[in-house]
Amino acid sequence: MPNSQFLSDLAATVDAQGLLTSAEQLRVYECDGLAAYRQLPLAVVLPTTEQQVIAVLRCCHRHQVAVVARGSGTGLSGGALPVEGGIVLSLTRMNAILNINPLGRSARVQPGVRNAAISEAAASHGLYYAPDPSSQIACSIGGNVAENAGGVHCLKYGLTVNNLLAVRAITSEGELLIAGGEAPDQPGLDLLMALTGSEGLLAVITEITVRLLPKPQVAQVILAAFPTVGAAGTAVANLIGQGIIPAGLELMDQATTRAVESFVQAGYPTDAAAILLCEADGTAEEVRADIEAMSQVLREAGATALRVSCSEAERLTFWAGRKAAFPAAAKLAPDYYCMDGTIPRHRLAEVLDGIAGLAAEHGLACINVFHAGDGNLHPLILFDANEGDQLHRAEALGARILELCVAVGGAITGEHGVGLEKINQMCVQFGEAELRQFQALKAAFDPALLLNPGKAIPSLHRCAEYGRMHVHQGQLPFSNLPRF
Amino acid sequence: MLKTLQQQIADATASARPLQIRGGGSKAAWLRPLAGEPLASLDIGGWRGIVDYAPTELVITVKAGTPLAELYAVLAAERQMLACESPCLNAQATVGGTLATAWAGPRRPYAGGVRDQVLGISMINGNGELLRFGGRVMKNVAGFDVSRLMVGSHGSLGLIVEASLKVWPCPAAELTLQFEMHEADAILQLNRWAGLPLPLSASHWRSGVLHIRLSGAEAAIQAARRQLGGEVCQDGARLWQTLSEEIGPPASHLNANQDLWRLSLPPHTPPWPELPCMQVEWGGGLRWLGLRPDQSHRLITLASAANGHARLWQATDSGPRPGQPPSAASLALHRRIKSAFDPAGIFNPGILFEGV
Numbered sequence: 081m082p083n084s085q086f087l088s089d090l091a092a093t094v095d096a097q098g099l100l101t102s103a104e105q106l107r108v109y110e111c112d113g114l115a116a117y118r119q120l121p122l123a124v125v126l127p128t129t130e131q132q133v134i135a136v137l138r139c140c141h142r143h144q145v146a147v148v149a150r151g152s153g154t155g156l157s158g159g160a161l162p163v164e165g166g167i168v169l170s171l172t173r174m175n176a177i178l179n180i181n182p183l184g185r186s187a188r189v190q191p192g193v194r195n196a197a198i199s200e201a202a203a204s205h206g207l208y209y210a211p212d213p214s215s216q217i218a219c220s221i222g223g224n225v226a227e228n229a230g231g232v233h234c235l236k237y238g239l240t241v242n243n244l245l246a247v248r249a250i251t252s253e254g255e256l257l258i259a260g261g262e263a264p265d266q267p268g269l270d271l272l273m274a275l276t277g278s279e280g281l282l283a284v285i286t287e288i289t290v291r292l293l294p295k296p297q298v299a300q301v302i303l304a305a306f307p308t309v310g311a312a313g314t315a316v317a318n319l320i321g322q323g324i325i326p327a328g329l330e331l332m333d334q335a336t337t338r339a340v341e342s343f344v345q346a347g348y349p350t351d352a353a354a355i356l357l358c359e360a361d362g363t364a365e366e367v368r369a370d371i372e373a374m375s376q377v378l379r380e381a382g383a384t385a386l387r388v389s390c391s392e393a394e395r396l397t398f399w400a401g402r403k404a405a406f407p408a409a410a411k412l413a414p415d416y417y418c419m420d421g422t423i424p425r426h427r428l429a430e431v432l433d434g435i436a437g438l439a440a441e442h443g444l445a446c447i448n449v450f451h452a453g454d455g456n457l458h459p460l461i462l463f464d465a466n467e468g469d470q471l472h473r474a475e476a477l478g479a480r481i482l483e484l485c486v487a488v489g490g491a492i493t494g495e496h497g498v499g500l501e502k503i504n505q506m507c508v509q510f511g512e513a514e515l516r517q518f519q520a521l522k523a524a525f526d527p528a529l530l531l532n533p534g535k536a537i538p539s540l541h542r543c544a545e546y547g548r549m550h551v552h553q554g555q556l557p558f559s560n561l562p563r564f
Numbered sequence: 565m566l567k568t569l570q571q572q573i574a575d576a577t578a579s580a581r582p583l584q585i586r587g588g589g590s591k592a593a594w595l596r597p598l599a600g601e602p603l604a605s606l607d608i609g610g611w612r613g614i615v616d617y618a619p620t621e622l623v624i625t626v627k628a629g630t631p632l633a634e635l636y637a638v639l640a641a642e643r644q645m646l647a648c649e650s651p652c653l654n655a656q657a658t659v660g661g662t663l664a665t666a667w668a669g670p671r672r673p674y675a676g677g678v679r680d681q682v683l684g685i686s687m688i689n690g691n692g693e694l695l696r697f698g699g700r701v702m703k704n705v706a707g708f709d710v711s712r713l714m715v716g717s718h719g720s721l722g723l724i725v726e727a728s729l730k731v732w733p734c735p736a737a738e739l740t741l742q743f744e745m746h747e748a749d750a751i752l753q754l755n756r757w758a759g760l761p762l763p764l765s766a767s768h769w770r771s772g773v774l775h776i777r778l779s780g781a782e783a784a785i786q787a788a789r790r791q792l793g794g795e796v797c798q799d800g801a802r803l804w805q806t807l808s809e810e811i812g813p814p815a816s817h818l819n820a821n822q823d824l825w826r827l828s829l830p831p832h833t834p835p836w837p838e839l840p841c842m843q844v845e846w847g848g849g850l851r852w853l854g855l856r857p858d859q860s861h862r863l864i865t866l867a868s869a870a871n872g873h874a875r876l877w878q879a880t881d882s883g884p885r886p887g888q889p890p891s892a893a894s895l896a897l898h899r900r901i902k903s904a905f906d907p908a909g910i911f912n913p914g915i916l917f918e919g920v
C-alpha cells in the first residue's frame with residue numbers, strides 16, 4: 081500500500097504522541113464547527129515545534145499529500161474540514177506564549193494559543209489583545225489569522241488584520257517566510273496581508289506577533305429598545321453621522337431577544353421590535369461624554385426605553401444575552417445554521433425584510449443578530465435535520481441570503497471565511513478574472529496546490545457547474561457528503 | 565479612459581515593453597530607479613473624482629488619480645478624515661500613489677497605516693483585466709486580501725484604478741503638548757505613554773523638543789493633559805500640518821557630507837549613542853539619521869540586529885551603500901507573486917527588488 085511508506089516517513093517527523101491514525105482518533109478531526117460536512121483524514125499530525133512543521137510539510141510535499149492546517153476547529157465554514165486522502169496538521173500542541181513585551185506592547189505567541197489566553201497573559205501589564213470573536217475562549221490565534229476573525233469590538237479596534245504585527249509561516253515546500261515585523265514599514269510586498277485571511281491555502285502559520293493595546297479604564301453599555309428595526313437602523317446611522325464610534329454596537333431582532341431572554345434573563349425588553357447594545361469605553365471622562373451623546377442620539381431616533389449599565393456586573397449581564405444568542409437559538413430548534421453576510425448599513429431594514437421573505441418562501445424561521453456597527457449580519461436559520469428536506473431547504477435559504485447580501489453591495493462573508501461552505505457563492509461574488517487571479521496567487525505560494533485544496537477559491541469548472549445547478553433547482557452541492 | 569489603459573497594458577504585455585506608472589509624480593524623487601529607464605509612462609493622474617461617499621457608512625470610493633488634498637476637502641466637509649493622515653505633498657499626491665507607496669503621516673501608530681484604511685480596490689493586472697477585490701463594506705473576508713496586498717506594492721503588481729477607503733470621524737478636540745527631552749527619554753516616554761489609556765494621536769521629537777498631540781473628547785484631553793504635564797503648544801494644528809508634509813528633517817539640519825537615512829524600527833528600540841537620531845516620529849517607530857557614508861555599514865548592522873530596516877533617503881554622492889537584501893526564499897516568492905499578476909513584468913520593473 082503506497083500510504084504505508086508515507087505514514088512511516090510522517091511518523092519520523094514528530095514524536096510518538098504526534099501522529100494519530102486510528103479511526104477512533106481521527107473521528108475527532110472529521111469536521112470543524114460546521115458539522116454538516118464530515119470527512120476522515122488519512123492521518124492527523126500534531127507537531128510541537130516549527131522544525132517539526134517544516135519536516136511534516138517537506139514529507140507531504142515529497143509524497144504529494146494534501147495538508148489541512150487546523151487550530152481549534154471552531155471555524156464555521158468548513159475551512160478545517162479534512163480532504164480525502166490528505167492529512168490534518170493540528171497546531172494545538174504549539175500553544176506557548178513566547179514573549180510579552182510590555183514596553184513595545186506586543187505579544188509573540190505560537191499559533192495554537194487560544195485568543196483569550198493572550199489578553200489573560202497581558203493583563204498584569206494593563207494591556208490586552210483587542211479582537212474578541214465570541215469563540216475566544218476556544219479558538220486559536222492561528223485560526224484567527226487564517227480567517228481574519230472579527231469580534232464585537234472590531235468597529236472601533238479593527239479586525240485581526242489590523243492588530244497583527246508579524247507572522248512566521250512555512251510554505252508547502254517547507255520554506256520559512258517572515259512577514260511583517262514590529263517596525264512599522266517593511267521592504268517589499270506586504271506578505272502579511274496576503275497571509276491574513278488566507279484560510280490555510282498559502283502557508284502554515286507557526287508564530288504570530290500581535291499588537292497589544294492599553295486596557296480601557298472604564299466601559300459602559302446602553303441597552304436601547306426600538307419599535308421597529310428601521311428605527312434601530314436609523315439610530316446606528318445617526319450615531320456614526322454624529323462622529324460617535326461605539327466600542328461595540330449590536331442589534332438583535334425581536335425573535336432573538338425573546339429567545340435569549342428566556343434563556344439567560346438579561347432583562348431585555350421582549351416587546352421591542354429590535355434592541356441595540358451600544359458600548360462606550362475609554363477613560364472615565366471619555367465614557368461619560370460618549371454615553372451622554374449616544375443616549376441623546378438613540379432617543380432622537382425613537383428609542384422607547386434606554387438603560388445604561390451602572391456597574392460592571394450589570395454591563396456583563398447586558399452582554400450575556402448577546403453572547404448567548406447561539407445557545408439560545410439551539411433551544412428554539414434542533415439545528416441552526418449561522419450565516420455571515422455583510423451589507424452597507426443603510427440597506428439594513430430592507431435586507432432584514434428580504435431575509436424574512438426568503439425564509440417564508442423556504443418555510444423556515446430565521447432570527448437575526450447583527451454586528452450593526454460594521455454591517456455584519458448573522459442570520460440564524462432554524463431547522464430540524466431529521467425532518468424531511470429541512471436541511472436542504474436551510475442550505476438553499478442560506479445561499480439565497482448570501483446572494484441577497486451581494487446584490488445590495490455587500491459580501492458573502494464578513495468574518496467566518498469561505499471554506500467549503502460558501503465556495504459556490506464565491507462565483508456570485510467574483511467574476512472569472514478575479515477567480516483566476518486568486519488561483520495564480522495561490523500557485524505562487526503553493527505551486528503543487530497541496531495546502532487546503534478545494535477550499536476558499538472555486539475552480540472555474542465548479543462555478544460553471546454551480547450556474548447549471550441554479551437552473552436545475554433542487555440539486556445541491558456535495559450530495560455525496562454525509563450531513564449532520 | 566479605463567478601456568484605453570487596459571489596452572495600453574495589454575499591448576505592453578504582448579510586446580514585453582515595460583511601463584512606468586505615474587500618478588501625481590509627487591514621490592518620484594524618493595523611489596528606486598526602474599530597470600531600463602526611460603520607460604513609456606502609464607498615466608492614471610487624469611482618472612479622478614469621488615465615485616461614492618456615504619458618510620454614515622464610513623466609506624468613500626474614489627478614483628486613483630484623485631489628489632489626496634481633494635479627498636481630504638470632501639471628507640472635511642463632513643467632519644471626517646483618512647485616519648492614516650498621509651501627506652498631500654503640495655496637492656500633488658494622489659490616492660493611487662499613496663496606496664501604492666503606503667505613505668502614512670503622524671497618526672500612523674495610533675490609528676493605523678494606509679493598509680488599515682483600505683476596504684476594496686479595483687486594479688488592472690498585466691493581462692489588461694479590470695479586477696475588483698474587497699468591497700465597500702467594513703468587513704469582507706471572501707477570497708485572498710488582494711486589496712491590502714496592493715498597498716505598498718509600488719505598482720509592481722498592477723495599476724490601482726479605484727479604491728474604497730474606510731474613513732473616520734474627526735476628533736471633537738485636539739491639543740498639542742511640548743516637552744524638553746533628550747532622545748533616549750523621549751523614546752522611552754513615548755512607549756510608556758502608548759501603554760496607558762491616553763488619547764495620543766501623534767508624536768514628533770527633534771533637537772531636544774518633543775511634541776505630542778492628544779485627540780478626542782475635550783474632557784478626556786484635559787484629563788490627559790493634567791496627567792502628562794508639559795507645556796501647551798498654542799498653534800498645534802498648524803504645527804502638525806507642517807510636520808506631516810515635511811518628509812524627514814529639513815535639509816538645513818544636515819551637515820555637509822551627510823547622507824540622510826530613514827529608519828523603520830520596533831518603536832521601543834533604545835537609541836544608539838554612537839549614532840544619534842536627528843528626528844523621531846511615530847512613537848519611536850520612525851527615525852531619521854544624518855550619517856557620513858563610512859558610517860552606513862554600522863547603521864545597517866544595528867538596524868538589522870534590532871529587526872528594523874534602514875533606507876538611504878538622500879545621498880551626498882553616488883557611491884555604493886550597503887543594503888539589507890531579502891532572503892533568497894523571500895525574493896523567489898516575490899518574483900512568483902509578481903508574475904502571477906504581471907506575467908510579462910511590465911509594471912515598474914525593479915521598483916521593489918531586482919526583478920520585482
Ligand SMILES: Cc1cc2nc3c(=O)[nH]c(=O)nc-3n(C[C@H](O)[C@H](O)[C@H](O)COP(=O)(O)OP(=O)(O)OC[C@H]3O[C@@H](n4cnc5c(N)ncnc54)[C@H](O)[C@@H]3O)c2cc1C
Nearest residue numbers: 151152153154155159214220222223226229230280285495
Ligand atoms: C460559537 C462560535 C462563535 C464564533 N464567533 C465568531 C466571531 O465572533 N467572530 C469570528 O470571526 N469568528 C467566530 N467564530 C468562528 C471561528 O471561531 C473563527 O473563524 C476562528 O478564527 C477559528 O479559529 P480556530 O482556531 O478554531 O480555527 P480552525 O477552525 O481550526 O481553522 C480555521 C481555518 O484556519 C486554517 N488554519 C488554522 N490554523 C492555521 C495555521 N496555524 N496556519 C494556517 N492556517 C490555519 C484552517 O485550515 C481553516 O481553514 C465562531 C465560532 C463558534 C463555534
